[in-house]
Amino acid sequence: xxxxxxxxxxxxxxxxxxxxxxxxxxxxxxxxxxxxxxxxxxxxxxxxxxxxxxxxxxxxxxxxxxxxxxxxxxxxxxxxxxxxxxxxxxxxxxxxxxxxxxxxxxxxxxxxxxxxxxxxxxxxxxxxxxxxxxxxxxxxxxxxxxxxxxxxxxxxxxxxxxxxxxxxxxxxxxxxxxxxxxxxxxxxxxxxxxxxxxxxxxxxxxxxxxxxxxxxxxxxxxxxxxxxxxxxxxxxxxxxxxxxxxxxxxxxxxxxxxxxxxxxxxxxxxxxxxxxxxxxxxxxxxxxxxxxxxxxxxxxxxxxxxxxxxxxxxxxxxxxxxxxxxxxxxxxxxxxxxxxxxxxxxxxxxxxxxxxxxxxxxxxxxxxxxxxxxxxxxxxxxxxxxxxxxxxxxxxxxxxxxxxxxxxxxxxxxxxxxxxxxxxxxxxxxxxxxxxxxxxxxxxxxxxxxxxxxxxxxxxxxxxxxxxxx
Numbered sequence: 179x180x181x182x183x184x185x186x187x188x189x190x191x192x193x194x195x196x197x198x199x200x201x202x203x204x205x206x207x208x209x210x211x212x213x214x215x216x217x218x219x220x221x222x223x224x225x226x227x228x229x230x231x232x233x234x235x236x237x238x239x240x241x242x243x244x245x246x247x248x249x250x251x252x253x254x255x256x257x258x259x260x261x262x263x264x265x266x267x268x269x270x271x272x273x274x275x276x277x278x279x280x281x282x283x284x285x286x287x288x289x290x291x292x293x294x295x296x297x298x299x300x301x302x303x304x305x306x307x308x309x310x311x312x313x314x315x316x317x318x319x320x321x322x323x324x325x326x327x328x329x330x331x332x333x334x335x336x337x338x339x340x341x342x343x344x345x346x347x348x349x350x351x352x353x354x355x356x357x358x359x360x361x362x363x364x365x366x367x368x369x370x371x372x373x374x375x376x377x378x379x380x381x382x383x384x385x386x387x388x389x390x391x392x393x394x395x396x397x398x399x400x401x402x403x404x405x406x407x408x409x410x411x412x413x414x415x416x417x418x419x420x421x422x423x424x425x426x427x428x429x430x431x432x433x434x435x436x437x438x439x440x441x442x443x444x445x446x447x448x449x450x451x452x453x454x455x456x457x458x459x460x461x462x463x464x465x466x467x468x469x470x471x472x473x474x475x476x477x478x479x480x481x482x483x484x485x486x487x488x489x490x491x492x493x494x495x496x497x498x499x500x501x502x503x504x505x506x507x508x509x510x511x512x513x514x515x516x517x518x519x520x521x522x523x524x525x526x527x528x529x530x531x532x533x534x535x536x537x538x539x540x541x542x543x544x545x546x547x548x549x550x551x552x553x554x555x556x557x558x559x560x561x562x563x564x565x566x567x568x569x570x571x572x573x574x575x576x577x578x579x580x581x582x583x584x585x586x587x588x589x590x591x592x593x594x595x596x597x598x599x600x601x602x603x604x605x606x607x608x609x610x611x612x613x614x615x616x617x618x619x620x621x622x623x624x625x626x627x628x629x630x631x632x633x634x635x636x637x638x639x640x641x642x643x644x645x646x647x648x
Contacts, residue, residue, distance in 0.1 A: 216244075216380045217265050217318040223376040224261060225283065225320060231526075233284035234258040234514050235506070237378075238273040239292025239434075241266035245481075246292075246436035246490040246498050249377035254532030255503040255619060257518030262378030265315035267308040270295040271416040272315055274423075275328040279321045281427065288430045288512050290502070291420055293453055298408040302334045309337070316341050375530055383491040386478035387439060394484060395441035401484050402442060404449035409456055417456050430512055432505075433457050435465040436498055438488045439480040440472065464505045466498060474501070474616035497616030499532070507620055534575045536619050538562045549574065549595065550640045558586050561622055563593070565638045572635065574627035576611050577619075584623060587613070587645060591625060594642040600634045607632070610646070 227233070235258060237243055243264040253260040261284075263276045273295055304312050316332060319325055325342075333341050340347035424431040435453065443449075450468050457463050466475070479494025490498065506512045517523040518537065527533055529546065538561070539546045549563040559579030566573050574595075578587065590612035597605040611625040618624065 215314070215318075217314045219376065220244075220263065220378045220380075221318040221320060224263060224280070224378070227259075227261065227377070228283040231259055233261045233280075233286050234517070235260040235288045235290060236277070236280055236284060236286040237262045237264070237290040237292065237434075238277045238280070239264045240268050240273070240295050241380075241487075242294040242436050242489060243292035243434075244378060244380040245382055246495050247502065248379050248381065248492070248495045248499055248531055250375055250379055250527070250530045251496055251532035252499040252503060253377065254518075254527055254530055254536050255499050256507065256514055257516055257523075257536070258514045259517060259523075260377060264292070264378065265311060265318075267304070267311035268295060268315050269297060269299050269301045269416070270413045270420075271301040272312065272332060274416045274420050275324065275332065276315070276319065277420060278328075278423065279319050279324045281423070281429075282321060282324070285427070286429060287514055288432055288506060289420070289424050290432045290434050291417075293433055293435045293457075296409055296413050296417060296453060296456055298410045298413075300410060300412050301332050313337075313341055313347055317344065375526065381492045381495065383481040383489060384493075385482060386476075386491050386493070387480050387482050391482050391484060392441070392477055395439070398484070400442060400444035401486050401488075402438070402444070404443060404445040404447065407449040407452055409452055414456055421458075421461060430462070430510075432462045432464065432510070434502065435463075435467050436490060437466040437470065437475050437479075437494075439477060440470045440475070442480070442484070442488050443467065462505075462510050464502065466501055471501075471616070496531070500616060500618050503620055504618070534564050534566055535577070535617070535624050536621065538577075539564050547635065547638050549593075549638045555643055556586070556645070558582055558591075563640060565635060567633060567635065568629075570633065571629040572632055573629055574609055574611065576625040578623040578625065580622055582623060584613075587611075587623075587625065590646040592644050592646055593627075593640060594644075596639045596641055597632055597635050598637045598639075599632075600636045605632060612646075 235252070235256065237247060237249065237260065239262075241264065244262050247262065249260045249262045263280050265272065265276070270291070270293075273291065277289065277291075299308075301312065312332060316325065316328075329338055329341060421431055433453075435450075446468050450465055453465075454463065474497050475494065479491055479497060481489045481491060507514070524537070528540070534546065538551075539548050541548070545567065547565040549565055550560060551562055553560050559582045561577040561579055563574065563576045566575060574593065576591070576593075590610060593607075593609040593611060595607045595609050597603075597607060599605065607630070609627045609630070611627055613623070613625055617626065
């Protein structure tokens with residue numbers, strides 16, 4: 179009888195502790211800074227998006243993916259719906275469980291798996307910041323059953339409670355960050371508001387490798403040696419699970435390696451060989467590290483660092499988007515729906531990154547101004563020319579019919595444009611237009627101007643055009 183009472187007291191005590199933890203969790207007292215909680219924003223947006231939209235291309239991976247691919251731009255390049263589910267510092271095992279949950283919400287034509295998470299790291303061995311990232315990734319997901327099943331895979335037993343409770347994993351904030359606790363209790367810790375379409379993008383780096391860093395590469399050599407690359411059994415099995423999952427559902431799975439700066443890696447062929455063997459035969463693999471495209475992936479495309487974990491910049495991501503889009507459509511002939519022909523899709527993506535590179539502006543748009551519509555000038559089949567303002571500058575986009583011989587504008591064009599400003603000024607500009615290596619839409623040629631200092635424009639007209647080099 180005494181032992182029974184002891185058990186009942188223990189159960190009651192545990193129930194009280196559990197109730198306290200649940201209550202504190204619900205209060206949000208130990209929540210992290212929600213404005214910088216990219217993973218939660220990503221999953222919240224994914225559930226919101228899939229309530230009324232299908233996802234045609236679902237991409238999974240880690241921080242190399244969400245900095246190296248811009249899903250808004252990729253969607254415009256493909257004319258389809260793309261979404262990224264990726265968390266920093268995680269392995270392919272976490273990607274597999276994220277994918278399992280993602281596929282409960284959508285039925286994509288293609289799943290793109292970024293390969294940087296295929297490594298020798300066991301997910302249950304993560305510590306420090308990497309373990310924190312794993313906690314954040316796990317806590318952001320929403321499907322309770324999927325999370326329960328994945329808990330013993332993703333965490334060691336001593337981390338189960340931390341994985342499920344923000345109070346347990348964040349209780350040290352009492353000493354470490356009391357101001358955050360105060361903000362939480364005052365209800366001021368709110369997610370950052372996003373005005374644009376959120377598809378899992380998290381662009382962190384906007385400037386590339388500097389001359390100083392480039393010189394350091396020349397002096398000190400590469401940072402990463404492919405000869406040291408290894409893959410453990412856990413990650414090998416996770417790749418197979420992803421393949422079997424997609425095969426069962428009739429989904430095309432594509433593996434993607436995003437590049438690091440060519441001076442950053444040596445002996446990459448060893449790394450490539452191992453990844454290729456892990457992926458195996460019968461699955462598509464786009465490796466942008468090898469063969470390396472020196473004309474496209476210049477130093478401006480990469481984070482200015484010689485740390486081992488180098489990411490891409492926003493400019494690098496746009497170029498990688500077109501590489502991936504071309505691979506999916508032109509190389510492996512994935513049959514994606516032509517959503518860009520729908521007015522609903524056009525309204526959803528209008529003005530997003532990549533839209534005016536691939537589509538005409540609306541006739542009644544008084545912000546993004548149509549300079550010229552469809553015309554033929556000197557054998558150049560102009561589809562349209564549009565002026566796009568940004569916060570402090572502007573740019574001109576020119577789309578040319580794909581049937582036009584690119585040699586006619588290979589050296590660029592010069593536009594003679596007349597700008598009428600909102601304060602009544604008339605400005606005359608010669609605007610140089612050029613093709614940018616790597617910025618290559620699927621359905622048209624593209625010429626871009628440099629950033630222009632002109633702002634406050636009311637209207638733009640084209641008075642003439644000439645070919646550079648004539």
